[in-house]
Amino acid sequence: MTPSDARAVAEQRPVSLLGTVGPWYFIIAFVARVPYAMMVVGVLTLVSSGRGSISYGGLASAAVGIGTACFGALLGAAADRFGQRLVLLLIAGANAALMVVFAAVVYSDLPIGVVLAVAFGIGSTAPQVAPMSRARLVGVIADRIAPDRRSRTVSSTMAYESAADETVFVLGPFVVGILASAIAPWAPLVGAAVLTVGFVGAFALHPSGRRVDAGRTHDGRPASPVRDLFRARILVIVVGMAGVGAFFGTSLTSLTSFMTDLGDGESAGVMYGIMGIGSAILALAVSALPARFTPRARWIAFGAVMVGGSVLVGLAHDLASMAIALGLVGIGVGPTLVTQYSFGAAHSPAGRSTTVMTMLGSSLIVGQSLGAAVAGEVAEGAGTAVALWLPLVAAGVVCAAGLANAALNRPVR
Template structure:
């Protein structure tokens, strides 16, 4: 920790965090990071939630094709899948601040190029330039959520044993869910009330201002890039309790373990992307396709509240068990998407379906934090985030094709299948956790 590191809070709140009620644990992390961290980090991550659905809404509106809109959203997702791990690796190497400041400039430029290509798009012509601009928009998107998690891991690494890390990850899961509520909601409101290009323009403004503010926030000093670390032994895990490698030559099993939560995030992203696109087709059947983001936001509200509740769950109920339980609930509840024939019923289904979604995401990120090498924490966190976006691209594209060919009922097959994949991966996660405990 450098001399400029923000002063940790007095030890009393943190010292009592292990036995404190959840409200006390949240007070402890607010004191640890400083209250300004929360609004800055929240607003800075909002553009990421707006880009995919914003591209989907804009291109669907100007082209009249759900498939082309899904391809645009997919271009954003593929770009993020490629760019996010690279940005995370660079942040691990040279620090978060220069990477975030660079993307705060580059991403608004890419958004502007996408808006230009959308304005010039010929639905009967080739969409190649639009897809290139969508890719650039995704590749340059600042990875605020993963980098915020890395800051929490650094801030809590030397704290007394307690549940500060779990509480921080629960908060981050809630923040992600709320941004994915407000992002689609803003897209739906602005697109319906003003113009479909306005949400992306707002995303560019937020990136240029709030990402820059997040880049220079004092909490960035907690994260020491590898280029500034002294040489020494192998780093420990984020919890500082076990060596990353039990024996030499264990790098391959380590990365195989890391791929488990990454695949989980791909399945989660597939669920998100296909649900967004399917709901766009569902709302379009009632003549209100541009308001699909508002429908999707209902699921996000219940998901966010449920993610926040993870701090209340028993500590012995580990991340793998939570993943399995909540993914099972998602699989069952996703089947309800086939039932509604009106918007009011769909709102009820989406609210219920969102309840297991937030805890599933918190659990997957928790497993990722445990298995990630500390010197590559930013890389792994961005891999998890890019897994979500990759899955969103996949889900949007497949559901868009099914919506065009068979209607929204066919498109809802994709989120149901994605939930089933999460359940299967949860079974693997429980088995892997058992093997590690017995090793």
């Protein structure tokens, strides 16, 4: 059946996204993105323990982010050109192997430069399942869902995907902490390698990942030129997403320092989960917001909530005040992520949706890596009290990008 035939069928009878891709797709795609969320924290934990330096750990996690920044979008472009299946299968094997090699290198006598080089390789080959899943589902919606239901379906899909990301970015550090404390500091990366081979491979081989007219749009038109990826309306979303990533990195690292000062550093992941729970719930609720609460206004409004919550994080002095601050921040983070990805889907040039989604996913992990590295240096050098204000800086970047996005997307009268 050709794409045009599929769309004709979709217009004749209702077809649901769940019925099209099947429930197993969402289970596989969810587990397949867990290793991605474990990478930065797993590298930070292993190097800090194996080399006895939080500073080296921060540099290694930053190297992961730089690798993703350099090659993440290129992997997305390759997926648009050659199809997701081939690209995912190749990089899943390479990424799993590098994580195992990294564990061995950290405990060896090799210089720190080799450690950073392998960390860079881990980031360069990171299988970006989340953005590829978004691009894949948007394509399915365009092909199989009736036109009058596409907008609502895209919104609901972006809400689910963002809630899944939120859950995974909380679950990832938690799993790292459990494996590192129960087994050894190398266990999280070895576990991530096993998950990558098993579930990223399954995600690649799912029927929805079959190559169809690679290098063209879903209706057979040639893909837009590469220069369209660098328009201001896309770049401002990339900046906003990097701000959210920096918020994740600075929040987790400064919170770890805060809990360590209280003598309970192992519980940092549990406290961090307070933010993640509220964020995931609000992300799922975005599709139910009234249409008059436009995405332009939504980004600014929930970004402002992030700023307000970050002020309370900086002022927190005990567990109760920190829990309240994190709960408020979570209300802002989830809807902001959903809105950013929705703008990414709406503004993707023809035939470049995977590239755009991968650019956004890459900027998220880059922001997280750099945020964690900076917060680690600040906490070690200037103290926890100063580090706790870094999430406010990251939230400010998110808000500023939201204002710029609103200016670039003014409604035409």
